[in-house]
Amino acid sequence: MRPLREPEQSARRRVQVIAFCSAMLNCLCAGSLLLFSLWAPIFQDKLGFSQLQINGISIAAEVGMYLPVPIFGAICDKYGPAKLSLLSAMFFGPAYLLAAHAFTNNLPFHIMLLAFVLIGCGTSSMYFSGVTTCAKNFTGNSRGIALALPIAAFGLSSLWEAQFVSRAFGGEGANGEPGGLNVARAFVFFAGLLLSVGLLGGCGLTILPEVKGQKDDQVGWREIGKKKGWLNESTRMFLTDPTMYLFAAGVFLTTGPGESFINNMGTIIRSLYTPDTAAAPTSIPIHLQQQNHISTATHVSIIALTSTIARLIAGSLSDYLAPTLPVGPPPPHAAEPGFLGWWNRYLGGKPTVSRMWLLIGFAGLMGMAQLFVAAGGVHQAGERFWLVSSAMGAGYGAVFTLAPTIVSLVWGVENFGTNWGIISVTPAVGATLYGVVFAMNYDNAGKAQEHILNMLGAYYHKAPNSAQGLLSMTVVNAGDGAPPAVCYGKECYDVAFWVMGGSVAAACGIWALAWRGWRARGTVV
Numbered sequence: 001m002r003p004l005r006e007p008e009q010s011a012r013r014r015v016q017v018i019a020f021c022s023a024m025l026n027c028l029c030a031g032s033l034l035l036f037s038l039w040a041p042i043f044q045d046k047l048g049f050s051q052l053q054i055n056g057i058s059i060a061a062e063v064g065m066y067l068p069v070p071i072f073g074a075i076c077d078k079y080g081p082a083k084l085s086l087l088s089a090m091f092f093g094p095a096y097l098l099a100a101h102a103f104t105n106n107l108p109f110h111i112m113l114l115a116f117v118l119i120g121c122g123t124s125s126m127y128f129s130g131v132t133t134c135a136k137n138f139t140g141n142s143r144g145i146a147l148a149l150p151i152a153a154f155g156l157s158s159l160w161e162a163q164f165v166s167r168a169f170g171g172e173g174a175n176g177e178p179g180g181l182n183v184a185r186a187f188v189f190f191a192g193l194l195l196s197v198g199l200l201g202g203c204g205l206t207i208l209p210e211v212k213g214q215k216d217d218q219v220g221w222r223e224i225g226k227k228k229g230w231l232n233e234s235t236r237m238f239l240t241d242p243t244m245y246l247f248a249a250g251v252f253l254t255t256g257p258g259e260s261f262i263n264n265m266g267t268i269i270r271s272l273y274t275p276d277t278a279a280a281p282t283s284i285p286i287h288l289q290q291q292n293h294i295s296t297a298t299h300v301s302i303i304a305l306t307s308t309i310a311r312l313i314a315g316s317l318s319d320y321l322a323p324t325l326p327v328g329p330p331p332p333h334a335a336e337p338g339f340l341g342w343w344n345r346y347l348g349g350k351p352t353v354s355r356m357w358l359l360i361g362f363a364g365l366m367g368m369a370q371l372f373v374a375a376g377g378v379h380q381a382g383e384r385f386w387l388v389s390s391a392m393g394a395g396y397g398a399v400f401t402l403a404p405t406i407v408s409l410v411w412g413v414e415n416f417g418t419n420w421g422i423i424s425v426t427p428a429v430g431a432t433l434y435g436v437v438f439a440m441n442y443d444n445a446g447k448a449q450e451h452i453l454n455m456l457g458a459y460y461h462k463a464p465n466s467a468q469g470l471l472s473m474t475v476v477n478a479g480d481g482a483p484p485a486v487c488y489g490k491e492c493y494d495v496a497f498w499v500m501g502g503s504v505a506a507a508c509g510i511w512a513l514a515w516r517g518w519r520a521r522g523t524v525v
Helices: 006-046 051-066 069-079 081-104 109-137 140-168 183-204 214-219 233-239 242-270 296-321 338-346 355-374 382-411 416-423 425-459 468-477 494-520
Strands: 170-172 178-181
Touching (some): 006 081, 006 140, 006 178, 006 183, 006 296, 051 109, 051 425, 069 081, 069 109, 069 416, 081 183, 109 416, 140 296, 233 382, 242 416, 242 425, 425 494
């Protein structure tokens, strides 16, 4: 291999830096979909959507974000990430303008659903173009942190976007309630911002192939290396590996509950306090009140911040602590007997921890947070909710950092985009399943509460003074044209969170089985 001359090396470094900055910009702006919990209560109040319809929109967005990822990954592998970034601009601009139009004119439910499918497609294509650029331009010992940085930037995007939206588009809501958001203006802002970022990525994202000889030199380092077919030998091996399906099942069982929590967090926060204990103005109808002082935007930012920190920590630790295959004979102390041999083997050098231990540990943190919610740990105790949002953010972020890193280690980087794209389909299925579980839990509990309160209200109709507080609660869903029943209390979500916490525990066991298979064939993760 002929070494590159200094001008060529400088040019490569310059383009590599431009590509990295462009990838980071894409990821720093791609997370607007994670703000869905800000829109959900407003969709319920202003548009009259039921919780099942709201979850239908969020599920449609997840399907748009995850199901096309194998196609997006193949586009990255075959044509390069710049083309995918341009595609994201084509998704985002029209989608957010359609959502703004649908919200302003109170269009039917399926119009908003279509808009969020396109927003999901834009999210994954913009994010994937940035991650794939970094995964292919930085290899070797820096692989973990090279993936952690753009993935962390994606988590950070929802932090700054949530704070910006709450300040720039806050004020009175659509029905005059304080602390609302001008959703239509926020959607128009995202249409312009993400259209511009996608177009910039189309110019700046570049994959630098290795220069392996004169022939490659003549082709030029600016050109993307030739790709093989859509389904090459590497991907065939990936699809026929039983451990892949075990690993993907674990991703399904952890990311599905995480997506469901993030999408429904605004609804959960509103359910923490029953109306008679809520700190809200009594002059506002109860179904329009902000039921407590807990800010959804604040907790969106907490999730984004803890997710970002966890991504950076997980990526850094996975590089520093990861075990390596031995090269050469074992050190002399490897055969020493007794306590001294144990000390030298395990404590005498740099400690090593498998990425799988990190993955299972962070997933366990997320599972404990879900079980805490299911047990009523935050019911009428909103001051504890930051514990849940922090743990969920940390677990969610670390899983999405370590999982693609493990995929690149076990099955290689040649077809990383396609391989990780195939596994990335599982969060869409998980979000659908657990979103429906939450919505059914919430709607059924809300209808049961409404039925009981209306029966008791009719019973006490002749004693208005003694039942004044009770009767005021019946306006949760009073009369024709009122919004769907708003549910209060832990019964609105406890069943769903018991299911989700148990799913995460099952995922850890399934990952342990996949890990045993990799160790049996000598794969070190």
